[in-house]
Amino acid sequence: MRYFLLTALGWVLAAGPAAAVPLPRDKDETTCLDLQAKANGKLKDSFHGGSAGNNLAEVPRGEQTLGGVKLFIGDGLIQLAGSEASALPAKVQGIKVGRAFATLYMLQACGTGYQTKDGTVVGIYTIHYQDKSTATVNVVFGKDVRDWWYYPNSPGVTGGKVAWQGDNAMAKKSRARVRLYLSSWRNPHPRKKVATIDFASTRTTRAQPFCVALTVAGK
Numbered sequence: 409m410r411y412f413l414l415t416a417l418g419w420v421l422a423a424g425p426a427a428a429v430p431l432p433r434d435k436d437e438t439t440c441l442d443l444q445a446k447a448n449g450k451l452k453d454s455f456h457g458g459s460a461g462n463n464l465a466e467v468p469r470g471e472q473t474l475g476g477v478k479l480f481i482g483d484g485l486i487q488l489a490g491s492e493a494s495a496l497p498a499k500v501q502g503i504k505v506g507r508a509f510a511t512l513y514m515l516q517a518c519g520t521g522y523q524t525k526d527g528t529v530v531g532i533y534t535i536h537y538q539d540k541s542t543a544t545v546n547v548v549f550g551k552d553v554r555d556w557w558y559y560p561n562s563p564g565v566t567g568g569k570v571a572w573q574g575d576n577a578m579a580k581k582s583r584a585r586v587r588l589y590l591s592s593w594r595n596p597h598p599r600k601k602v603a604t605i606d607f608a609s610t611r612t613t614r615a616q617p618f619c620v621a622l623t624v625a626g627k
Contacts, residue, residue, distance in 0.1 A: 429569050429592045430511065431476040432625040439507060440471065440480035441605075441622040446500050447484025449618075454578075455487070455556075456519045456616060461577030464556075464586065467620065475571035475590040477513045479621040488531065488609035490520060490616040499608035503622065510598040510626025512545065512605075514591045514619060515571060517556035521615035526550030531617035534606040537597065545593045547617055552591040555615075557584045565589050588620055598627060 432438055449455070451464040469481050489496040518530055531547035547553055551567035557579055564570055568591035579586050595602075602624075609617050 429475060429477075429513075429590055430594075432478075432511065436510070436626045438478050438623060438625040439509070440478060441503060441505060441624065442480065442482070443486055443503060443619065443622065444482045444484050446486055446503055447482065448497065448500065449485055449487045450483055451481075451485060451620070452483070459578050462579070463576055464574070464588075464620070465576065466574035467572060467588070474515065474588075475569050477571075477590060477623055477625075479513070479515055479623050481515075481621050485618055485620045486607055487519075487618040488607065488616060489611060490609065490614045491611050492614055494616070496616065498611055499606060501604070501606040503605040503607065505602040505605055505624060507624065508599055508601045508627065509624035510595055511624065512593045512595065513623040513625065514545075514547075514552075514593070515588055515621040516547065516553055516591070516617065516619045517588050518549070518553050518618065519556055519616040521549060521553070521555035521613070522557075524549045524555075524613045524615045528613055528615070529610050530613060530615040531610060532608050533593075534608065535595070535602055536604045536606070538601040538603045541597075541600075543596065547591070549613075549615060553589050553617065556586050556588065556618075557582075558587055559584050565591075567591060
């Protein structure tokens with residue numbers, strides 16, 4: 409029995425960065441936030457002015473469990489601009505929450521991020537508590553996200569995990585695939601009710617962050 413426990417522990421330790429995203433416990437109350445009222449793009453539409461078929465149409469819709477976390481994925485998503493001129497907004501405000509929570513889960517990635525250096529903050533979530541105070545969550549390239557296109561030798565992320573992988577017609581032509589990343593944030597004030605969340609791009613690089621789903625869990 410002792411050998412079995414030590415072996416199991418070794419497997420957990422070997423799991424590496426993926427373990428950095430804590431999974432919600434069964435007793436945790438989980439709420440999938442509705443992004444559709446704030447969505448400014450469709451998963452089936454071509455991304456970032458690209459050719460037809462450069463999209464996330466393969467991502468499953470509705471209530472899904474990805475990376476061990478329950479998420480609601482609608483037809484729409486929130487896309488933000490990078491440093492270059494774009495019709496996309498730099499910020500989307502007022503994603504409704506309406507409850508206290510211990511952990512925020514983010515299903516996200518970025519476009520045109522292939523020249524962005526690891527450690528660069530490409531996006532920020534601002535948590536607005538009901539008492540008017542705020543907290544911020546940085547989206548760090550290399551830690552939380554990378555470009556949504558990837559190749560066989562592309563690295564993963566160090567602080568989150570790859571939660572979904574798929575294909576699209578344009579990526580296939582370049583022998584690439586597409587993927588989404590799941591990150592989590594531990595709320596320092598889990599007893600304070602959160603009214604809304606804003607999602608903003610730092611616009612410091614060409615990277616264009618986008619969010620597909622948000623979930624809050626715990627008390």
